[in-house]
Every structure is written in structure tokens, then in C-alpha cells.
Amino acid sequence: MMPYEESGRPAEKHAGPVIKRGKQYDVTTTDQRLLDTAGPTDWVHTDPWRVLRIQAEFIEGFGALAELGPAISVFGSARTLPDDPYYELAVDLGKRLVGADYAVITGGGPGIMEAANKGAHEAGGTSVGLGIELPFEQGINDYVDLAINFRYFFARKTMFVKYAQGFVVFPGGYGTLDELFEAMTLVQTHKVTAFPIILVGTSYWKGLVDWLRDTLVADKKISAVDIDLLTITDELDEVMSALAKAEALRHAAGRE
Known part of the structure; x- marks a missing residue:
């Protein structure tokens, strides 16, 4: 009643x-x-309890990473094997980033993530892994020094951007593309500035970039300058140069 x-x-x-x-x-x-x-x-x-869990994930992430310092987020396939040339390239990149006083942030899993963490760890730098709860459990790789596990993708993705000065993206699948296009959207809409997005692997990314130019630009869904948000290379020297250029722009704008 x-x-x-x-x-x-x-x-x-x-x-x-x-x-x-x-x-x-x-x-x-x-x-x-x-x-x-x-x-x-x-x-x-229930949904009200999930709100508290979401809040807790942001608090834990902010607390753990607040004093991280300059960092670069590295993305790429979890399926890349240690004998793949891109794996070795990612190890080398991790070492170079540490040499340039960057921490290395990855998704904490195997493949390219493991390789970048390995390079950072072996170079004596800060190696960060931001894991995610998945039906097929991957776990945090052995080269991560600071790990945070997330339930929610959107909380995790915020950490990738908030605490990084740029993205370096190796060949990967849906998860890699998700992070890539999120970053491109944030830069295009000026939500983040002086934020380089660097694609490693010209042959792998060529088809995607051609499609962006020949379909999206041609159909006026994006502007031609939006393609310039991406740096595409096979050379780590070019990766480091692009990061250094963005760093100089941040300093010039007073955003150290």
C-alpha cells in the first residue's frame, strides 16, 4: 500500500x-x-555505488601520479612478440625517453607495452603501467615499477593524457586506435595543447592516414590541417625531435 x-x-x-x-x-x-x-x-x-568506485579510481590515479614529472604515454599491440622488430624499437624508445628525463607510461600489459616499460626499467627510469580489468586477464608486466589497475576505461584514459606530454603510438589494434583517436580529438578541439602524437611505422599507418586524407578531408568531415596533428616516422631520432619541439613550445608558452 x-x-x-x-x-x-x-x-x-x-x-x-x-x-x-x-x-x-x-x-x-x-x-x-x-x-x-x-x-x-x-x-x-548498483549505479550509485559505481559512482563512488569511479571517484575512487580518479583519486587513486591522481594521488599516485601527481608527482610523476614529465612523461610520455606509449601505445601499441599487446600481441607484439619479443622477436618483432617493433618490440626492440619500443625497448630502445623506453631507454631514450628516460635519457631525456621522461617517465614512460603504458597500459602495463604485454607486447609493445612491455617493451617500452622494459626499456625504461633497464635505463633506471620511472616505468608506469595503467592496467585495466578485462575478461581475458593480462596482468601487469614485470618491468613496471608503478602500477595502477582500473575498472573503468574512461578513468584510465584520463590518466594517459593528464600525466603525459605526448603520445607515441606503435602498430596496434582496437585499443591502440581508441587511444589514438581520443588524443587526436582532444588536440583538434584544443582540450590539450602542444601535445605531439607520433605514429611509429610508416608502412603500418599509411593506409589509415591515406583514408583520413582521401575520405575525411575530401568529404570535408575534417580539415586538411587536422592531418598535421600526426607525425609519422620509422626513426626514433624523429620521435625524440618531435617531442623536443613540443617541449620547447610548452616552455615558450609558459606551460612547463
């Missing part, structure tokens, strides 16, 4: 900013539900 006040109006209950009436009205209190351990446990999977 729907509860009513003596005045005949539907009873209502205030739970913080939420007002409950009619069928939504309940007679228990927040303290009661907190202290009464009996009852179902499915509350831990």
Missing part, C-alpha cells in the same frame, strides 16, 4: 538531495542499511 501523511498527501522521504514518494518511499534509513549486515549484497553493483 502506498504510504500517506495524515493530511492525505503522499508521504515523502528525503535522502540527501533525493526525494522519494509513492512506490519509491521506504521506511528504512541510511544508517540502518549501513549497520544492519543482514540482507542481500547486490547493492555493491
Whole structure:
């Protein structure tokens, strides 16, 4: 039966900013539900509780990375094997980034992520892995010195951008493309500035860049200058040069 006040109006209950009436009205209190351990446990999977988990992920990420210093996020396929030339190139990049006083941030998994972390670790730098909970568990690779595991992709992706001065992207699949296009969108819309996006592997990325130019630009879905958001190379010297140029622009603009 729907509860009513003596005045005949539907009873209502205030739970913080939420007002409950009619069928939504309940007679228990927040303290009661907190202290009464009996009852179902499915509350831990409800949307309000997820908000707290999301908040906690941001707090943990911000707290762990706040004093990281300059860093570069490196992306690429988890399926790249150690005998792949791109694996060795990513190891070399990790070492070079440490030599340029950057920390290295990856997704913490195998493949290119492991290679970049390995290079940073062996060079004595800061090797960071931002893992993600997946149905097919990958775990954090052995070369990560500072690891954070996330439940939510969007919280993790914020950390990749917020604490990095640029992206270096090796050949990869959907996850790599997701990070790549997120970064391109943020730079295109000026959400982040002086933020280089460097693609390693000209033969691998050529088809994508040609499609962007021949389809999206030709159909006026993006501007021709949007292609210039990308630096495409096979040479790590060019990668480091692009990062140094962006660093100089940040200093000139007073964004050290």
C-alpha cells in the first residue's frame, strides 16, 4: 500500500538531495542499511555505488601520479612478440625517453607495452603501467615499477593524457586506435595543447592516414590541417625531435 501523511498527501522521504514518494518511499534509513549486515549484497553493483568506485579510481590515479614529472604515454599491440622488430624499437624508445628525463607510461600489459616499460626499467627510469580489468586477464608486466589497475576505461584514459606530454603510438589494434583517436580529438578541439602524437611505422599507418586524407578531408568531415596533428616516422631520432619541439613550445608558452 502506498504510504500517506495524515493530511492525505503522499508521504515523502528525503535522502540527501533525493526525494522519494509513492512506490519509491521506504521506511528504512541510511544508517540502518549501513549497520544492519543482514540482507542481500547486490547493492555493491548498483549505479550509485559505481559512482563512488569511479571517484575512487580518479583519486587513486591522481594521488599516485601527481608527482610523476614529465612523461610520455606509449601505445601499441599487446600481441607484439619479443622477436618483432617493433618490440626492440619500443625497448630502445623506453631507454631514450628516460635519457631525456621522461617517465614512460603504458597500459602495463604485454607486447609493445612491455617493451617500452622494459626499456625504461633497464635505463633506471620511472616505468608506469595503467592496467585495466578485462575478461581475458593480462596482468601487469614485470618491468613496471608503478602500477595502477582500473575498472573503468574512461578513468584510465584520463590518466594517459593528464600525466603525459605526448603520445607515441606503435602498430596496434582496437585499443591502440581508441587511444589514438581520443588524443587526436582532444588536440583538434584544443582540450590539450602542444601535445605531439607520433605514429611509429610508416608502412603500418599509411593506409589509415591515406583514408583520413582521401575520405575525411575530401568529404570535408575534417580539415586538411587536422592531418598535421600526426607525425609519422620509422626513426626514433624523429620521435625524440618531435617531442623536443613540443617541449620547447610548452616552455615558450609558459606551460612547463
